[in-house]
Amino acid sequence: MTTNEIETGEKLDRLNANLAKVEALSLKLAEVMARHKPLRNELNAPEPEVFVNAATAYWQGMMENPGKILENQLDLWSKSVKSFVDAQNLILKGQFAAPQDDTPTDRRFSHHFWQDHPYFNMLKQQYMRNAEAIKIAVSELEGLSAKDKQRIDYFSRQIIDMMSPTNFLGTNPEALERAVETEGQSLVDGLENLIADLDANNGELLVKLADESAFEIGGNIATAPGKVVYRNRLFELLQFSPTTDTVYEVPLVIFPPWINKYYILDLKEQNSLIRWAVAQGYTVFVVSWVNPDRSLADVGLDDYIEEGFLEAIAQIKEISGQPQINAVGYCIAGTTLHLTLSLMKKRGDDSLKSATFFTTLTDFGEQGEFTPFLQNDFIDGIDEEVAEEGILRSFIMQRTFSFLRSNDLIYTPAIKSYMMGEAPPAFDLLYWNGDGSGLPGKMAHQYLRDLCQSNKFVGEGLQMCGETLKISDVDIPTCSVTCETDHIARWKDCYRGYQQTKSRSKTFIVSQSGHIAGIVNPPSKKKYGHYTNTKLSLSADEWMEQATFHEGSWWPRWDAWLSKKSGKHIDARMPGTASHPALGDAPGDYVRKKALK
Template structure:
């Protein structure tokens, strides 16, 4: 052996020894983390079974429908089953034959593309390609069987399809370490360090949710509310038990006399409309010369166990409107309601009309459903079993923990908001990205039990505001027909929470003679947070108003316009905002500035505020 050979051998021994040392260190760290994980899981509090999935009645209905289908049309189901067996077996034989002949090439793959299988190994490696194709064949067979299942009404059919798809998504081979080539490759390349980091991320998430699991979507340390997000200049000018009212500082010398009062949903925090200056709707409205007030709702805890929807109307909507009028010395305001806050704004306007209260000059609705005859994708959760679970859970704790609503909305897009992020975080050991929108998405709020139960039972399930009439603060029979103020509604084309056709029907049933409906491209958030500077999503307008018989007819005659809907809405609200007056500083004699925006309520992060 030459001296060079000896040196190389020594270097290899040192390299191998270093790798072994790192591997042992990683294994030791995993042992520590496993103990922490067990401890974190032991902190999990019991929650109502109604919040974990559909009730047994749905499974019973699905099984009864399946057996009825088998009895009435056995040939059809047997044919489908035999077809599935044949396709799966044929593919297995092709894959086995390729391996037996020493050909590592995968069997032919003509199945639909799926971005979960974007890694080239899913196509190039025969074993992983086999797993992928077998999963896709099985998934397709399940979906086809469920879609052709008869004997169920439309709501039950939609729920069976949704929850069966949840099971299909759960068992994708991408979700398991041993069958995910990218995760296995990363573990080998990093000598197990990726798995250590992944376990650290998992333990962090379990600890953060007190024993429950919900994947962290954004770097929790990348943003500071009031620092690099929610930073538009303004002041808290009023505070009560339900909300803080923020008045934003003017950026123009003159402003329109009539102020705008914006009511965001209290399921999340208001700053989705003020993430950063470039995409802040709040800043943009102020920059157009408007005095803007924004409601920042409290994050309730057990002390709010008695709070119902009427408290949000009395101590929220009506109070905020009165304070804004008093500060600006105006008789009327223009109001905006977003999502659930839009639904409640509609009920409030119906109440005000019944009382002869003309404090609101016009109303704008962002992605608002108040006619729940077709709730869209959210309908899978709008059933008695789910609402019963919410009611029992909130009665026990005094409130509904934000964890449950966060998880519910995440599973509407499970591959994008649950499994995909979990793979990156836990299997690949990646840190969550610094993404402001996802940070906001994880910064939810608790809900008072009586409020959420009343909202779901009366406004969603019974659809009272759109049909028989809703009772509010002593006024019975309130309907959408009582909403008579001039109104504009912005719906979003791919909205999975407030589907746009339902938003169209909501506006169609309102009693106003002055209606404008705008359909934005994109979804529930991106369609609203769509600044003109980005020139990203366009919108549709129909100059005939809502004269069409159906939303489909409306869209067929609508004209597409490039760019954001924001300027078009501003053109609509401008003539309803009065003459120009000198810009106003926040606050007034009876409502002095309490503190700088964004205030205290929005910063509450505890599961129980």
């Protein structure tokens, strides 16, 4: 027996052994799935009437204008047949090659087999032509409401993305090639990854995006030195240690969103907004919200305002001895900071000297990519969920956000983990993304019904904390920072709401990039620029057309704005006081609490 025959035999033995392991793991997979408690149908798809209406509209269109639909179908058929015939002709000529391919470039199909191999190339071409046919059919639907059409468009795109041949082992050449190269070990590793992810989420499939073992909160992320100087049931107040001999007398408090953890602003030293602000001479406080359990089911937006925002402000005034402070609100916390400012105006409370908003929506008249999830059928499902669970569980929100970018956040990671058998990367941003927080049931209901659906804050007013809160009550100096490609809080929507405040001193900035990268954009990186324009009466499009582009981060521009509202320099403050002794080191305890499954 030759050496090659021996090696081939050994490889075959290893392949058979690994395939046997796959069979054993399949049984374990079945056990895990048996424990799965599926989500209610309302959270998975719209009410059937939406699809019935779409089918009726398509059928009606075919009856009224059959030529148009047949024309689209014949175009698809002819291109499909031509691709097949071209491939056959090449094979008959003895050429094992793909036919001419005029489909657009798509990074999902970057492996050379998709371009070179006639079988896989034909699969790719047919998939992309089918996808285009579906998009055209949906775009030409008539007789539907704008929202129903947007929902059909969204769910049809989900089907298109899901049915990509890259998502199936038998039609993914890269995964098949890896299986052969590793004698099946990649399939074993992938199945183990799949089982681990399902087991970690009670049978619900959430692809792990980052290597959790690579990060330790307070160890190599969230490491800015400081102390916990106050705690109540909703938050811990962190005061960070100064790195300058003097500081501005007016302190700064940052309210992060309670959908995620605060340490997006302190991932590592090089991109920590918290460390940078401390280095500019600000006394920085950050609210670290609790990850709610079912005992907080009845906590509402009014509690977040009274026990969260107003309580933090009061505590910082006591600690600093200052009558006024500057505040920042990020995302949903920026929305709630607007509500707080309206309430403070009603009560004659001038404790805030200025307010800065990061990617903050206040006018929900246009719901953008969230339109499919902000209709009654879906929110009825949320209401039933929180009535049963007490909270809106984190993985439901995480899943929703992921499907907005399904190829990047679901299918591509799933292919790498489950088909290729790769371990998730040690990526701090993705680790943070997976370290989510739930929402108290009452708060989730109020936010979705009163703000997102009814848009009361910019309309008739929101009844809360014994007052009618309106955006027109906000009149202190403000700065709003938005992000050009943000799909969560679109900058044009942020701008529309910001225009409705009555502040006489308003600064509006659009940073390049998206919801996170546009905010976490340190000057040292010299990566993303930003736009400014002082003419805030213009439409959003006019504002951008006339805006001035600036190279580099917006952080120094904000520093120049904020420093003018921060008073004189005084000796640096160490965290805590005699009346507010340190309760522990930053980042505290609340940030380490994991979300309920």
